[in-house]
Ligand SMILES: CSC[C@H]1O[C@@H](n2cnc3c(O)ncnc32)[C@H](O)[C@@H]1O
C-alpha cells in the first residue's frame with residue numbers, strides 16, 4: 001500500500017528559478033521517498049487510503065540543506081588547533097592526530113557530525129576522508145544522504161599512493177547507490193599541493209573508467225597558489241586543467257584565490273565551487289570571489305569543511321556568512337541576497353553534485369525536506385521567511401527533518417541515532433587519541 005504523508009497549512013520555500021514568489025502556502029504530499037504534489041489546494045484523491053497528516057502551522061518547510069564539503073570525523077578535533085593558518089594547522093595539529101585515527105574513531109567522529117548535521121537540517125553531506133567504510137556505515141544507519149570519497153594525500157611512496165588509489169576505487173565500487181540510493185561515491189585527490197601530477201592523473205583515469213565525479217581542495221590559500229607556480233610553472237586551475245581533472249564532472253572546495261581567467265576556465269568546464277566561508281575566515285585564508293564566480297555562471301554551493309576549522313556544522317551559519325561577507329567586501333548591499341544564499345545551500349548543492357532530484361520542494365523530487373519552527377521571537381514578524389532563514393535563524397530552530405521520505409528528526413530529537421551514546425563515545429575517542 002502507498003505510504004502517504006500530507007502536510008497541510010504549510011508555508012513552503014520555492015527556490016526554483018523563475019518562481020513568482022520564494023514562498024507558497026498550502027499542501028505538500030509525499031509518497032514513499034518522493035514529493036508527489038505541492039499546491040494551494042488538496043486534490044481529493046490524495047485523501048484516500050492510509051494517510052499521515054502533519055499540521056504545518058508555525059513551521060516553515062524548506063529543502064534539506066546540502067553541505068558540499070567536509071570531513072565529518074574531524075569533529076573529534078573540534079577546538080584542537082584554533083587560530084592557526086592552514087599549512088601549520090594541517091602539519092602541526094591535524095595530520096599528527098589523524099595519523100592515529102582508527103576505523104572506530106572515524107565511526108564515532110562521523111556519527112557526532114551526522115547527528116549534528118541532521119538536527120541542524122542538513123540532509124545531504126559530502127565527505128572526503130580515510131576509513132570511509134565507517135562513514136558509509138554511519139550514513140546507512142542514520143538515514144542521511146551522502147556523497148562519499150576516500151581523500152588521498154600523495155605525499156608518500158608510490159606503493160602507498162597505489163594503496164590509497166585502490167582503497168578509493170574500492171569504496172567507490174562498494175558503496176555507490178547503496179542505502180536505497182542514498183549513498184553516491186566520488187574520487188578525490190586531496191589537493192594539487194599534496195598530490196604529485198602523476199597521482200592526480202591516475203585519479204582522473206579511474207574517474208573516466210568508473211564514470212565518477214572528481215572533487216579536490218583548490219586555491220584555498222595564496223601560499224598554495226604561489227607554491228604551485230613555483231613548482232609547476234602554472235596556477236592551480238591551469239595545472240588541474242592540464243592534468244585532465246576538469247575533463248570529468250567535478251567540483252572544487254574553496255577556490256578563494258582565483259583570477260578572472262581562472263574563473264572563466266571553471267565556468268567553461270562547468271566546475272562547481274563549494275564555498276566554505278566559515279572555514280576560510282577562521283583559517284585566515286581569505287574570501288572567495290563569489291559575486292564574480294556567480295556572474296561568470298559558475299555553480300556556487302556551500303560547505304562547512306570539517307568541524308576542526310569551522311567549528312560547527314551549522315549550514316544556517318554558512319548561509320548567513322555568505323550573505324554578509326560578500327556585501328562587506330564588495331560594498332554592494334545587493335550582493336548575495338537571502339534567496340541566493342538559500343539556493344547556494346540547497347539547489348546549487350544538488351547541481352554541484354549533478355543530482356537532479358534533490359534540492360527543491362517540487363513534485364517529482366526526493367522527499368528531503370525540513371521544517372523550521374518559526375513561532376519564536378527572533379523569527380517574528382513573518383515578513384519574509386526566506387530572509388529570516390538566512391539572517392535570523394540557526395540550526396537550533398530546526399524542528400523536523402525528512403530524508404528519502406523518512407522522518408529522521410522529530411521535535412528536535414534524532415530518531416535514528418543514539419545521541420547520548422555518540423557524545424560519550426566521541427569524548428572517549430578524543431581522550432584516547434591524546435594518550436595514544
Ligand atoms: C585525507 S582527506 C582529508 C584531509 O583533508 C584535510 N583537511 C581538512 N580541512 C582542510 C582544508 O581546509 N584544506 C585542506 N585540507 C584539509 C584533513 O585534515 C584530512 O587530512
Ligand SMILES: [Zn+2]
Pocket residue numbers: 069070071217253305306
Ligand atoms: Zn576540506
